[in-house]
Amino acid sequence: MSVVLLTGGVGGAKLALGLSHLVAPGDLTAIVNTGDDFVHLGLTVSPDVDTLTYTLAGLSDEVRGWGRTGETWNFMAALRALGGVDWFNLGDSDLATHVERSRRLAAGETLSVITADFAQTLGIATRIVPMSDQSVATRIATDEGELGFQQYFVGRHCEPRLLSLRFVGAETARPAPGALAALADPALTAVLIAPSNPWLSIDPMLAVPGLAEAIRAAQVPVVAVTPLPGGRAVKGPTAKIMGELGLPTKAGAIADHYHGLIDALLLDEADRGADMALPHAFADTIMVSLEDRVRVARAALDLAQRVS
Amino acid sequence: MSVVLLTGGVGGAKLALGLSHLVAPGDLTAIVNTGDDFVHLGLTVSPDVDTLTYTLAGLSDEVRGWGRTGETWNFMAALRALGGVDWFNLGDSDLATHVERSRRLAAGETLSVITADFAQTLGIATRIVPMSDQSVATRIATDEGELGFQQYFVGRHCEPRLLSLRFVGAETARPAPGALAALADPALTAVLIAPSNPWLSIDPMLAVPGLAEAIRAAQVPVVAVTPLPGGRAVKGPTAKIMGELGLPTKAGAIADHYHGLIDALLLDEADRGADMALPHAFADTIMVSLEDRVRVARAALDLAQRVS
Numbered sequence: 038m039s040v041v042l043l044t045g046g047v048g049g050a051k052l053a054l055g056l057s058h059l060v061a062p063g064d065l066t067a068i069v070n071t072g073d074d075f076v077h078l079g080l081t082v083s084p085d086v087d088t089l090t091y092t093l094a095g096l097s098d099e100v101r102g103w104g105r106t107g108e109t110w111n112f113m114a115a116l117r118a119l120g121g122v123d124w125f126n127l128g129d130s131d132l133a134t135h136v137e138r139s140r141r142l143a144a145g146e147t148l149s150v151i152t153a154d155f156a157q158t159l160g161i162a163t164r165i166v167p168m169s170d171q172s173v174a175t176r177i178a179t180d181e182g183e184l185g186f187q188q189y190f191v192g193r194h195c196e197p198r199l200l201s202l203r204f205v206g207a208e209t210a211r212p213a214p215g216a217l218a219a220l221a222d223p224a225l226t227a228v229l230i231a232p233s234n235p236w237l238s239i240d241p242m243l244a245v246p247g248l249a250e251a252i253r254a255a256q257v258p259v260v261a262v263t264p265l266p267g268g269r270a271v272k273g274p275t276a277k278i279m280g281e282l283g284l285p286t287k288a289g290a291i292a293d294h295y296h297g298l299i300d301a302l303l304l305d306e307a308d309r310g311a312d313m314a315l316p317h318a319f320a321d322t323i324m325v326s327l328e329d330r331v332r333v334a335r336a337a338l339d340l341a342q343r344v345s
Numbered sequence: 346m347s348v349v350l351l352t353g354g355v356g357g358a359k360l361a362l363g364l365s366h367l368v369a370p371g372d373l374t375a376i377v378n379t380g381d382d383f384v385h386l387g388l389t390v391s392p393d394v395d396t397l398t399y400t401l402a403g404l405s406d407e408v409r410g411w412g413r414t415g416e417t418w419n420f421m422a423a424l425r426a427l428g429g430v431d432w433f434n435l436g437d438s439d440l441a442t443h444v445e446r447s448r449r450l451a452a453g454e455t456l457s458v459i460t461a462d463f464a465q466t467l468g469i470a471t472r473i474v475p476m477s478d479q480s481v482a483t484r485i486a487t488d489e490g491e492l493g494f495q496q497y498f499v500g501r502h503c504e505p506r507l508l509s510l511r512f513v514g515a516e517t518a519r520p521a522p523g524a525l526a527a528l529a530d531p532a533l534t535a536v537l538i539a540p541s542n543p544w545l546s547i548d549p550m551l552a553v554p555g556l557a558e559a560i561r562a563a564q565v566p567v568v569a570v571t572p573l574p575g576g577r578a579v580k581g582p583t584a585k586i587m588g589e590l591g592l593p594t595k596a597g598a599i600a601d602h603y604h605g606l607i608d609a610l611l612l613d614e615a616d617r618g619a620d621m622a623l624p625h626a627f628a629d630t631i632m633v634s635l636e637d638r639v640r641v642a643r644a645a646l647d648l649a650q651r652v653s
Contacts, residue, residue: 078444078445078448079387079444079447079448079451080444105423108419109417109419109437111416111417111419111436111437111438112420112437112438112440112441112444113441114438114441115413115437115438115439115440115441115442116441116444116445118441118466118467119441119442119445119463119466119467120445120462120466121441121444121445121448128419129417129419129420129423129437129440130419130420130422130423131423132420132423132437132440132444133420133421133422133423133424133426133427133429134423134427136386136387136388136420136424136429136440136444137386137424137427137428137429139387140386140387140429143387154428155427158426158427158428159426159427
């Protein structure tokens, strides 16, 4: 059996790590949001790709919740002393990823190839595939004007009121070859959607023409894990954004959002009592320990098997 | 009185620091070799400019002899782990200089403006002026083929036999505005040439059309400090290169090299007995302590005054 996971940042990386303990090496493909990618200080930064790579390589900082463990910040201190902009923190070790990726992109390599090479070099068995090798930039219309994703997320801590989203470049982007290959794999048994923010992290992927179609064409169960256990986001602005979009912060709104794409939704124990026609199951979806991550991964795979 | 210093790397930076203790703040201009500059990992690295900047800012590592004090190397370790090239070491703090400079160059700013801003931000009173805002690349024909400067100097530790040098881009380069302004300053009293490698560090500057002419037009004493005290280079391949070029490793060969440009040469005490028609003086030119640096600077200024 092979499995495809659509994932954004930290929550998705946790689920990917859980899945990597259940799926045979090489049979798990994580298609990753690149709508958050941006060029900062001349370097191409791919936050979700890197979060997943560091998590699967055992390099992520579990306490801070982002970036690399054992990280140092001497680059930032020196940059600040030179009068450089410092609203986006880049750790000394993390910088190597951005510098080397930028160098290889400038030399004409694709993000897919670079990402796969980094994963292989770091000993990761899971295939990490950016959603597209073309640039897709999530931009957020707010009551303070339109902001780039990182300006909104990191620079303004998601404080401005979100009015709408657009994914610049999506119309002409194509799914990365590895994404289409994984979805066309005859051994594919399930597509999972991580408990990432549906609007900020998953929608940019679905905006790439051909990706949602390839998911449907795979004719395997598609199961999402709720990003809103008990009506609250574990981390990040999911609930805030839903409110700003006029949606109830309930599991049903997640099911509605993915209507036509998913076959089932894994809810949290806190969602018992939800009124939902869509096939669903319940699990403790809060992922702190590795055991938690494996448990949620297993529950999602079980639900996929149940609806297949 | 104002003073101009032509300088390359470490030895020149030491003399500049000495001069900065004798010349009033703002009245010392260091014109710096940029023939060593190169693009590495997509970043524009200016080794001589940075060595001078770090030295004058009190940030240089006096023990290692290059780079920044208190430097960490986590970027390099992470780069190595990703399979990146690691023959040229970039410290975590040092990286900030290259990343911020590269970003500003890409935004259309000149190396002069960026260098001056960095110096001001770091509290440096000396004007640091790259020799040109256009790219001039020192390339070295050797018995192993032609090498870029850093390939030769860092990558191959100056081991290949040097056959000849060329300075790619020099023909169309122009002296940086600040260099010409300093040389045209009516208050200018002396031009000094640092004890840097004449072939590798000073010649690229003299290859920029208009710079040597501006020095001569200034009609002030031009004094070089020997880079070959007692026939030996303090550091670096000066003696080795002179041998490969078929020159005697004697002070006279330095005087001959600068013939027509300099009015006097500051020799080392170890050079007493040298047969030299050119006006000269002797000093202990080995610069270890700050006191040494000030002493050599004073001796060079005294010699300039003597021949004026």
